[in-house]
Amino acid sequence: MTGTDFPPTGIDFLPTEIDFPPTRIDFLSTGIDFPPTGIDFPPTGIDFPPTISVGGKSIPIVSQGCYFNNTINDDLDSLMENQSLLESKMSGLHKILPSLQILETDSKQLHGMVSFTSTLAENVSSKVRQLDLAKSRVTSAITRVEDVLDLKFCTDGVQTALQNEDYEKAASHVHRFRSLDENVLRMTTETDEGSTLDTSFRLLHEAEEKLRMIVSSKFDAAVHSGDLASIERFFKIFPLIGLHEEGLTKFGKFLSSQLSESSYKTLVLADNINYNDKQANVIYAETSTQLFEAIAKVVEIRQPLVETYYGHGRLFTLMKILQTECDRQSRKIIEKFRHKRDFDRVVQQVQQDSVFHRPNATEKFDPKVLDVLLSEMVLLNTRTELYLRFFRRRAVADIEASKLEEDKKKESVSIVDKFISNCDLSRLMQEIIGSYIMLEEHFMREMVLKAVAMDSTESSSQTSSMVDDTFYVVKKCTRRALSSSSVDGVCAMLNLACTVLEQDFREVLMSRVRKGFPYGFDLSQAYTMVQTSIQQGKIQSSDTEKEKTVFLVSLNNAEASCEYCKALKSSLEDEVRKLFLKCTEQSKAKLQTCLGDLGNVASRFKEVVDFGFSQLSSGAIKPRLKPLVDIFLSTSHNISEEDFTNYEANDPWVQNFIVQIDTMLANFKSTLSSGNYDTFVNHTTSEVTSQMEKAVMKTSFNRLGGLQFDKELRALVGYLSSVTTWTIRDKFARLTQMATILNLEKVNEILDYWGPNSGPLTWRLTPSEVRNVLSLRKSETEGIQNQDKTETKANKQKPPPHEKKRTPDMRVRPGTQEE
Structure with a gap:
């Protein structure tokens, strides 16, 4: 410890009188033999020196001390090497000791402040909770008092309003009463006041039932008398007394009666229409259209009224009632359509024509008669689809604007879709479309057959x-x-x-x-x-x-x-x-x-x-x-210079060939369409090249004959290119390469075009075909043999390619040959 001397002063740690270690021990003076005689050392049968296993190695016990001594020395040396580092660290610690003491003091102060604040906050929050509880109870008490006052006010007010026939005010009192929780009011009142509340509740329930009967009867009377103002007046009262569904149902039936009346008048006019009228052929489609427009107009006018007094999400209830009436009126219109257009007889006759395939044209139903009928059927379905899309759009928009949950909204939309698909109007149109498809097929098929029969x-x-x-x-x-x-x-x-x-x-x-x-x-x-x-x-x-x-x-x-x-x-x-x-x-x-x-x-x-x-x-x-x-085969191409000059003046073949082809093409050009004419020229070109290739392989050529063939080929290609918009030079690629070979001055010149020297030229001829073309130069037989030797020598310098079948159009890679 600091301040203590070690070892302590005044204490002799080792006696000074004793030499330690002893400087000399005289073993001989004792008279004892050392080592003792008669004793084998080391003893026999015992391994000496004894060993110990350290790290997988056997080390003698004598060496064990040395081993551990060396290990300790190494550890001490390692620690001594870090002495300067440890001293610097200790010095740094001594420097920050004062700061740590200050930090400790500040921490204690902070802990005290936090503890005090926490205690204070806990006390305040508990008092706030108490105040909030008290406030909520006071608010609840005030609400209950207000409810009791409202109850008494409603009890007195509803009686007065009913006596004065102020049904709107009476309905508002009933609506306020319905918003009160009757059970809560009974629980919060004293026993002596219970009879008063019971009396108020009884009077209000009686007034509610009485008001419902009055409003319902007054609405029916207004409907019977056709008083639109009274109808709207009592329609607005229904939701205040909790009769949303009844109000919408009664109002929907009233609107349906109006639609029925107007639809009946329209249908009567349709039956009595003059057949010379321009709308006579589509009068029933127009009648349906007027019905759909009337319903759409009702929805347009009444939707704001329903949303204001009944709330969003209830328009579909009214629209269902209107759609039911629409189904009834649509069925009447379709029945009239079937009767006036003799629809069932037409369908039956068309079915018989399709099944029995009557050979006599006079017995068949005239397809032209179907044209007008089909147009009206299509117009019927078109207007119906348009109306049903309007119906769905309005109903879904009202549901989306409501306060329902998303799952409820999706369920309501699916109900709307199911209602539309299953309504009677949709079924009627499905029947119409089914018949339309059959009639349209008959019309189209018969008109096509008639077009073929009257072909000119x-x-x-x-x-x-x-x-x-x-x-x-x-x-x-x-x-x-x-x-x-x-x-x-x-x-x-x-x-x-x-x-x-x-x-x-x-x-x-x-x-x-x-x-x-x-x-x-x-x-x-x-x-x-x-x-x-x-x-x-x-x-x-x-x-x-x-x-x-x-x-x-x-x-x-x-x-x-x-x-x-x-x-x-x-x-x-x-x-x-x-x-x-x-x-x-x-x-x-x-x-x-x-x-x-x-x-x-x-x-x-x-x-x-x-x-x-x-x-x-x-x-x-x-x-x-x-x-x-x-004629080309019969024309010699093994010619002299004199013949070549004569051919230039009097062409023996190609000009006549071009004239004959031009005559043939000209005759077909006037009868074939432009696209077919180009195709005809293309087929002619393919046939020319095919027959010319065969003819060339049967003809003998010399140098001048090859030059003459090249001129003939150029003239032929130039002519055929001028008579079509398609590219035909590619079809002459093989013939052009034949002409190139036949036009060589020496056969050995083929090496300038073949193999590695071909450059961008793609050969369409196989090696065997090239040799066959070269063999047409009869005067160059020796050169051909030399050419074959040259190709054989070149091919020996590299491994032979795999044998492969070649089509006539396959491109030949340079350096390959056919066996």
């Missing part, structure tokens, strides 16, 4: 009349279905339109195209006769020419139908987006799926076009081109 071709048109007539009918029917505002009806009509176009109209075109383009005697003459027959607007007597005309016109019809389908889909998509903007996502998905099916019909018409051109190619193009290409 005008001189100024490359298509026949049935294309325009058919798509006019289909567009009219689908747009009429769109105007019905019924998603299911629109989807059904879109599916039916696809069925009629694909199964009825397309099959007519396919059956005509399937017959093929007939083989004629002289094709150039046949084309001229076809053109003449089209221009004259009539068919020649020749059956062959008639078949050719029918084939070409059908091909144009199929191409036009494909374009009309795309245009119809686009226009319907725009109308769907506008008319069904606020429908559900599920309904939008259904509509898009049906519109997508209409787009698939366009591809089905494209199949007719493709099939027709395959027929036309085999029936007209191939027979016409083959003799022209045969």
Whole structure:
């Protein structure tokens, strides 16, 4: 400890008289032998020195002390190394000791202040709680006193108001009485005052019942007399006396009677309308519209009255009563519609026509008669859908404005939706739409068949009349279905339109195209006769020419139908987006799926076009081109300079070939549509290149012959490029590469174009085809052999590629060859 000397002074820690350690011990002076004789040291059978295991190692016990001694020394050395650090830390602690004492003093003071504040706050809060309790009790007492005073005031006031027939004031007294808690008032009054309260309660209950009877009877009397002012007066009193439902029900019945009366008058006028009137064909749709507008007007006028006196969330009660009357009147209108339009007979006859497929046209129901009926049916459903959307919008808006909880609001909205979907008006319209779909299908199918039967071709048109007539009918029917505002009806009509176009109209075109383009005697003459027959607007007597005309016109019809389908889909998509903007996502998905099916019909018409051109190619193009290409085979391309010069002056083949093709294309150009004409040129080009490739591989060439072939090919490509808007040079790629090979001065020059030296050039010819083309240069046989040796040597320098089948159009990679 500080201030104490250690070791203590004055005390000899070790005796000074004793040498320690002893400087000498004379073992010999004792007379004892050391070590003792006769004793084996170390003893036998005992390991010496003894060992101990430390850290997994065996250490002799003698060395154990040294080991621990060294360990302690190491620890001391480590501590001594940190001496300066420890001293600096201790110095820092000594410096902050005064501050810690101050901090301790401040902490004690703070603790005292906090304790005092806590005690004070607890005392204050307890007193505040006591005051709050006292205040609440005083307030409750005041409220009870006021309630008692109000009770007495209401008791006296309601009697006076009833005597004076001031029913509004009496109702306000009853309303105030109804807001009081009768049980609480009885508990807070003294016993001697109980009889007085009982008397007041009895009088007020009697006055309430009496007032209810008076208001109900007065309202009925006002309704009977048609006194609108009194009706509104007593309608406002019902909620004050707790008769919300009864008031709305009575008022709704009164409004329904007015609607019934006005609807009856309108229906009588509809029955007596002059058939020459412009609205005669849609008079029942107009009658329904007037009914819906009358209901909407009533809701518009009476909604503020209901919201003010009955509160939000109760408008639906009134609207249900109005809708019930609307259902009754709508059924009467629909029954009149069915009777006057002979609707049931029309439906039955159309069903029979569809089932029995009557062959005699005179027995069939005229589809034109359906046109007016269908328009009125669609208008009926359109106006109904518009009215039901208004009904839902007003009812849901009133529910959303109420003070109900969110779960209650959602439940109320679902009740509104269920009511609308199950009301009699909705069921009537579902029946109408079901019949409409059947009648519209019959109308569309019969009109399409009539358009096909009355098909004709005008001189100024490359298509026949049935294309325009058919798509006019289909567009009219689908747009009429769109105007019905019924998603299911629109989807059904879109599916039916696809069925009629694909199964009825397309099959007519396919059956005509399937017959093929007939083989004629002289094709150039046949084309001229076809053109003449089209221009004259009539068919020649020749059956062959008639078949050719029918084939070409059908091909144009199929191409036009494909374009009309795309245009119809686009226009319907725009109308769907506008008319069904606020429908559900599920309904939008259904509509898009049906519109997508209409787009698939366009591809089905494209199949007719493709099939027709395959027929036309085999029936007209191939027979016409083959003799022209045969002339190329008979024309020598192993020529001298004199022959080459003579060919320049008098071309032996290509000019005549171009003239013949131009004649053929010109004749077809006047009969084919622009799109089909380009397709015809494309097929002609494909056939030219196919036959020319075969002809080239059968012809011998020399250097000048290859140059002549290159000139002929350029002239042919230039002509065909000028007669179409499509790109046709790609079809001549293989022939162009053949001409390049045949135009080489030496066969070895192929290495400048082949393999690594090909640059951006993509070869369409396989290595074997290149060798075959080179072999056409008969005078260069030796060069070809040298070329083969060069290719073989080059291929030995790298592993052979895997064997792979090549199509004629497959691009050949440089450095590969075929075995």
